Amino acid sequence: PLPLIVWAGWARDRRASRVLMIGLPLACAVLFLLDPPWWTEPITGILRFFESNLTRGRTIPxxxxxxxxxxxxxxxxxxxxxxxxxxxxxxxxxxxxxxxxxxxxxxxxxxxxxxxxxxxxxxxxxxxxxxxxxxxxxxxxxxxxxxxxxxxxxxxxxxxxxxxxxxxxxxxxxxxxxxxxxxxxxxxxxxxxxxxxxxxxxxxxxxRLGMEPTYYWDGLSSEARRWLRDNTLPGQTIHFASFPTSWLYLRQTGELPRRLDPIDRGPPAWYVMQNRPGAWSRIDRQLAERSTPALVVSKFSVPLIWVFPYAAHADVEKELLKPAAQGLR
Structure with a gap:
């Protein structure tokens, strides 16, 4: 409401005052109605909202x-x-x-x-x-x-x-x-x-400018999910670079294989990562730059999703750990 208050003070006419008197409570009401967690805890919910967002650096940078x-x-x-x-x-x-x-x-x-x-x-x-x-x-x-x-x-x-x-x-x-x-x-x-x-x-x-091509795993298309179902043997699991809760839903609906690492037992068959360079680990970066994927989902020749054999992930991890192991000798 800050621009509305400033604008009403600057305009200094009856119409602006009327807009402010109607718009300010209406904006507060809409904000409250669009946040269901606030309905049952109007004070605690608002405090939790500010605490969560103002301490993000200490929780999930x-x-x-x-x-x-x-x-x-x-x-x-x-x-x-x-x-x-x-x-x-x-x-x-x-x-x-x-x-x-x-x-x-x-x-x-x-x-x-x-x-x-x-x-x-x-x-x-x-x-x-x-x-x-x-x-x-x-x-x-x-x-x-x-x-x-x-x-x-x-x-x-x-x-x-x-x-x-x-x-x-x-x-x-x-x-x-x-x-x-x-x-x-x-x-x-x-x-x-x-x-x-x-x-x-x-x-x-x-x-090419250095922006990230994708963020939300939306590149894991229906064709890619079908490929994972068809190429993952019974007892094998799939390891994703990150684990949003939507994987549980997709597993429940049959869009993904029934076994997902690390919540299910079984050797991982595939390592799945998206082209979000800011969030890459050292292993992810090495895989993207040097390894050959089993499947690539791309748009306009820009990769969005890579599916690597998990053996490739294990090899890169072992290679990156070598200098540390040698330093301990």
Whole structure:
């Protein structure tokens, strides 16, 4: 509500005061309703929320690769400009240009149409909050995703501005922006979360810039899961580089084999890792750079998932342990 309060104080008219009186309690109510854990513990739940998020560095620091450099967030901070770079990287080109036009409109007509400044202020606050020092920065844009909802309003304002600038021809430009956005996402299916703007060369270009191609294991496609089922013998297990609870669900529904390391007994047959370099262990990095996978899930020639024989993982682990063992002699 901070931009709303500042905007109402700046506007100093009856309409702004009315918006503040209605919007502030409405925003608090919506926040409460969208957080079910707060319903039964409204005070404890809120305190737990802040404690969890303000002590993330002591509990689960998460490494993030950004422009080729790995940061241990939130103990280390991403560059102050990271949210702006992310916005450019993942916004379709047409929408990005319309958003810039919306920013220009909101600044130029702030007296005639003060609502534009409120929209711009909300977008700016959301982008700035996630850019603060020692703020968790993992999972791409997920932690400031609401900023893109507000950006949609700026894009709408930008479309109106373009119509004022160029008249009927602007309709073609707006339609082209919509087609580009829909088409570029469809081309990424079934892994739309690996979308990067054509402005940077899409997924291959962003990977060359040192951005992480994937985060959420969404690259473990139905074909990859079927391959694991068909190529894992009874009694064997599968070892994943990380273990989200969704593996338990996929095992229960039969999408994954019944045995998963380390919760089930049996020798691991496969080691499965995703192309998220910031989270790689030394073994993962060696496997990605030197070993031959049994299966690769890729998009536009960029690997998203590798399935290695577990023997390859064991060999790399043994090789990395040799110097330490020799030093103890």
């Amino acid at each position: 998460i490494p993030v690769q950004f422009l080729g450099i790995v940061y241990q967030t939130p103990n280390e901070s991403l560059p102050w400009y990271n949210t702006l770079v992310w916005t450019v990287l993942v916004t379709p080109v047409g929408f990005l240009l319309l958003g810039l036009a919306g920013i220009i409109l909101s600044l130029r007509q702030h007296k005639a149409e003060p609502l534009g400044l409120l929209i711009l202020g909300n977008w700016g606050l959301l982008v700035a909050l996630r850019a603060l020092r020692h703020t968790p920065g993992h999972d791409g844009v997920r932690l400031f995703l609401p900023a893109f909802g507000v950006m949609a309003l700026l894009i709408g304002m930008g479309a109106r501005q373009v119509l004022d600038w160029f008249g009927p021809w602007a309709k073609i430009a707006v339609a082209a922006a919509v087609v580009e956005a829909i088409g570029s996402v469809l081309l990424l299916m079934p892994v739309p979360l690996s979308y990067y703007s054509p402005l940077v060369g899409g997924l291959p270009g962003a990977t």
